[in-house]
């Protein structure tokens with residue numbers, strides 16, 4: 001399993017991101033721009049909340065009947081002369097694809113953007129074959145490849161962490177001598193890639209949706225490179241996660257519409273193609289067509305609290321609204337699936353040992369849940385992960401277990417709470433400062449700059465209000481207030 | 493109308509001014525209040541940290557306490573804590589003893605400004621505050637409780653108060669309950685961006701309907717030695733009130 005992008009501990013990655021001001025600025029800028037575009041695109045569609053209901057229903061329905069739809073899809077692919085391979089693990093998927101490449105004596109491979117192939121680390125495996133070249137043809141993936149296989153930091157915008165000067169430098173190595181203008185650079189890349197397309201003998205793509213009732217593959221891209229990847233090489237391999245299926249074209253149309261508005265804030269991405277093996281009478285398209293359907297940990301979610309994660313259509317909207325992603329960026333998560341969806345999905349696919357930190361790295365602000373086009377309750381699933389780790393696995397997650405359990409006891413006991421209220425002011429005396437503060441009306445009873453134990457994380461960053469004397473607290477005030485009211489009433 | 497005050501542990505422990513302002517506003521608007529003494533906490537700190545077994549007892553205590561009076565409504569000064577009460581029926585749906593009570597509690601629980609605006613139908617609480625202020629929208633109040641209108645509508649009618657919009661209103665302040673103590677490195681960056689946004693508005697006063705967010709943002713202002721005044725929305729609506737100006741929805745303004 002290679003969804004992991006870093007061996008460093010989580011905190012180290014967070015600190016590295018904090019110092020990467022360029023990355024933070026570019027993520028913030030992209031988030032802000034996408035916020036406006038996405039909102040406008042959804043508003044233009046109208047009745048967005050009803051669309052979400054529909055999207056959720058379609059995806060839930062598919063996941064519920066997943067084995068049936070997979071069977072139907074695979075029958076239809078085979079009926080048209082294609083081949084379907086079910087891969088339980090990444091290794092099985094990679095071996096199958098290598099086998100095809102060898103059989104077909106394929107040496108010039110072109111790929112279009114696919115997170116699943118990144119997940120199984122396909123590129124490197126294929127490049128290990130003798131005399132084989134491989135070219136990523138999606139502009140962003142191409143840049144990552146040419147930049148010494150840098151890791152993607154976003155599922156829709158893989159190079160979000162790079163600026164145009166950095167990209168220009170990458171291209172200079174390929175003989176580019178133009179400016180850092182994005183258009184000019186894109187033109188160069190297209191020209192550079194065209195040559196590879198013309199000679200390609202194996203095309204590999206991902207899949208946005210597989211259409212069960214006709215065996216077609218629906219790809220949504222905004223560059224058109226996926227179409228060329230599918231049209232030119234005679235051998236075609238589609239790699240898809242096993243959940244990426246829809247009953248018919250009708251549902252694909254609904255989801256494509258929601259996907260492109262959510263992913264890039266556009267009405268429809270420029271190209272939307274349905275392909276399958278070449279049927280007699282057609283002049284282009286592959287003669288040899290394979291679909292690799294990958295489990296690789298996805299079935300861990302089936303029948304559990306985490307099943308909704310399989311509804312995901314990889315639009316990336318949750319990354320684009322996430323305040324954590326805004327600051328720690330894709331590399332901070334250490335998974336090729338970053339952001340809220342990554343924090344939920346990565347532990348499902350690859351366990352808590354590696355990704356147990358991610359579900360805790362959330363303020364549970366629910367911006368992800370609010371934006372998800374297929375209504376995955378992302379922030380609730382983060383809490384569910386925490387529950388599995390604390391309640392079931394009893395993992396140590398730098399919470400002080402005794403203190404947290406104590407908090408559970410204290411907050412369920414009116415008597416203990418009363419004692420806490422009575423003693424809080426005195427108890428906090430040794431910690432309190434009488435120093436002036438720049439803030440009015442928050443520290444009416446003093447403040448604390450350095451607290452011990454659990455609260456030290458708080459005072460590392462900000463001052464803490466000191467509790468009032470018991471006689472000044474809300475409950476005491478209320479008692480007096482009521483008494484005065486009653487006395488007032490008896491005087492009337 | 494009888495209202496039980498859901499004081500929240502944060503207000504009980506730290507901010508009597510908030511609880512007091514809320515009670516005074518509600519009573520001025522004709523509510524008869526009571527304060528159920530056995531209430532402690534809504535259970536978010538343990539529940540959201542994954543300690544679900546420990547949390548159940550917290551829920552049971554809170555439900556029994558808040559339902560112990562004959563109040564028509566339960567009103568609290570924190571969108572986040574009220575949103576938690578509203579989640580009880582979902583969390584306890586299979587609990588034979590508490591599922592029904594949880595529903596009853598959720599049905600009559602409201603956040604303070606939501607209650608004033610939507611249930612009491614008040615548009616102008618009669619308050620006056622001569623200041624330039626901005627409003628921090630808490631994530632849980634907005635997204636989990638779904639209340640996006642009430643605080644803005646009420647603040648709009650506070651006399652002499654100039655409200656300036658806060659850029660990036662949608663972004664979390666980095667509080668997130670135990671998140672703020674468990675992940676201080678990330679939380680700091682979030683609250684710093686929030687503080688910067690607030691400073692950029694030029695506001696003298698920061699208002700919110702969640703005491704916890706205010707405690708987080710205000711605490712960071714203090715650490716950075718930046719000036720600001722912190723006010724809970726109940727304190728604003730309780731400021732310099734002229735009761736003759738109180739106005740309800742659908743009530744014609746006197747010219």
Ligand code: SF4
Pocket residue numbers: 262311312313314315316317318319341371372373374375376378
């Ligand atoms: S979880 Fe929802 S918002 Fe996030 S990528 Fe998947 S579909 Fe999009």
